[in-house]
Amino acid sequence: MRKLIFDAALLPSGWASDVAVDCSGGMIAKVAANASSDGRERIRGVALPGLPNLHSHTFQRGMAGRAEIRGTEEDSFWTWRQAMYRFLGRLTPDDVEAVAAFAMMEMLEGGFTALAEFHYLHHDADGRPYANPAEMAGRIAAAAAETGLGLTLLPVLYAHGGFGGTAPNEGQRRFVNSLDGYFRLVEASRAALAGLDDATLGVAPHSLRAVTPDELGALLGAMPTGPVHMHIAEQVKEVADCLAWSGQRPVEWLLDHADVDDRWCLVHATHLTGAEIRRMAPAGAVAGLCPITEANLGDGLFEGHAYRAAGGRFGIGSDSNVQIDAPGELKLLEYGQRLNHGARNVLADPGGGSTGRALYEAALAGGAAALGRRIGALDAGYRADVVVLDTSQPDLCLGSGDSWLDRYIFVAGRSAIDSVIVAGRTVVTHGRHHKRDAIVRRTIAALARLAS
Known part of the structure; x- marks a missing residue:
């Protein structure tokens, strides 16, 4: 005691x-x-x-600042992604553990006390599975044990390179699993967490680009409980590609084809229509917002005002870990809404009250739900x-x-x-x-x- x-x-x-x-x-x-x-x-x-961090790729902390040079064409998320692929080509398990511990240390110093790690770096540099499928997941768990940060581990299913089951490219070879390989990874990840106090295991279909409808259904059927996180509607091109593939926008398609409820975290969800907001909010899904990364990548602005007005829940994450700062994420979230709407104190509760209090308590509740943990109070x-x-x-x-x-x-x-x-x-x-x-x-x- x-x-x-x-x-x-x-x-x-x-x-x-x-x-x-x-x-x-x-x-x-x-x-x-x-x-x-x-x-x-x-x-x-x-x-x-302590605030929950609901979305991170800790290995990306090692490339912070390495992609701030303009190329010969207009830079975007998609050109940044190529820089990320080049960076991870040489990462060893020891490197991943060292960088993860550094990122987790900064999270603790920066106001986060628990993390949902969206973990998709699974294989060696040639794309071969390690003898232990959860070798890399075990390194994330070891970093959490060293730093003391609470951990929800989200092994990622990344099966394809684009909508409709497109073959993955060479840069994605360290991520890719079949369904059978993924289920082996999940069980091995469960074992990797066994030595941690109070750790949680969830699942993460990477995105609608990276899993087919059948694969998504099989994953959800095999994992009927626990957190489910997915990247969705982050980029305008992603929305356009989803429309070309299915005739629907990403969030619209997901709400029509999956039982989205309060165990879901839809990461970014940057580009939503009013109709999508009115459906997603009452479903109970948490919007996983990462304002510093979303600004760094030029993603766009989440429509926070309308989402809050519809009763939607949100939490914050550090995503690419280009800067790890819990109050800074909340500040940029509010400032983005102010710039978008030409108003002040946009995310405060109607009728008065502190904007800081409204932001902090919303991020506590949404983050705790997304991590599937008894935290945040x-x-x-x-x-x-x-x-x-x-x-x-x-x-x-x-x-x-x-x-x-x-x-x-x-x-x-x-x-x-x-x-x-x-x-x-x-x-x-x-x-x-x-x-x-x-x-x-x-x-x-x-x-x-x-x-x-």
Whole structure:
């Protein structure tokens, strides 16, 4: 049992002072406001539930900044994808583990306490399966164990190169599995997670480009429970190609052909019509938004205002990990809506209220649902994941209540994070992960080898 007390905390019922939190077995056993500090470990600052990161490809952290040179033609997601294929050609399992640990460390330092890893790098550089189909998945699990980050692992089914079962190209050879090979991967991934406390296994049909309708149906039939994540409607070309293949837009097709419900996370869903929004929101699916990556790739802007008005749920992710910053994702999400609509405080609740609070609580609820985990609240029965803000900072010292969240998200950002607790264990102190030095040394060595 670890007995903590925070100066203030955001509870499901609202803000409270002198909040006692008892942690046992990684979970919150009891929470009490206005508590005595006798016999408790006082942690100064404002305690927030840690944010879930609902979408990431950790290996891509190793190529951050490598694709910011314009080519001879107009650059887009599709030219970036070719740069990504070239980068991953030399990655070894050791490299993947080192870069994943670095990315996960940055997630913890940046306000995320749990991750859904959309994991599609399965095979060796020649496209041959490893003797253990989950060799790479095991490296992701090892990085999570080292850093302390909570993990939902999503092995990806990537079977084809384009709509209608198009053959994959050479750059995709490290991703591709048959259905039988994929089911072996899932079972091996389950074994890879066995050594982690409180890990979750889901599935991820990569996209409608990468699986056929029959393959999607077989996957869903074999995995009737647990999280299901899918890339969808990220790019204008993807929408056009789906229309050419099926006569329907991607989200429209999926809603007509799969039982999309509250275990689904539709990642990006950038390009939606009003009719798609009105169907997707009540289905309970979470929109998996990654504003920093979506801006970096030129994807476009998700129609957040209409989706929220329809009762839709969303969460945030770091996707390509070009920059890992939980409050920064929320800020850019709101700023994108402001630019799109020519208005301020677009995603705040109607009738007034804090934009920071609305963004943060929506991302907690949507992210927890997408990860399939009991996280996202400082309450009994939830995992003891806490981000503590430093209220001695100038931007936060005169704040209180919701203004702490507004100033955290829109002003101070991740520099306001003092300590982070995951499953009741402190992993970040004064903004630094406890294993930062060793993780950084190993990552630099891996990147130096890749650059040689």
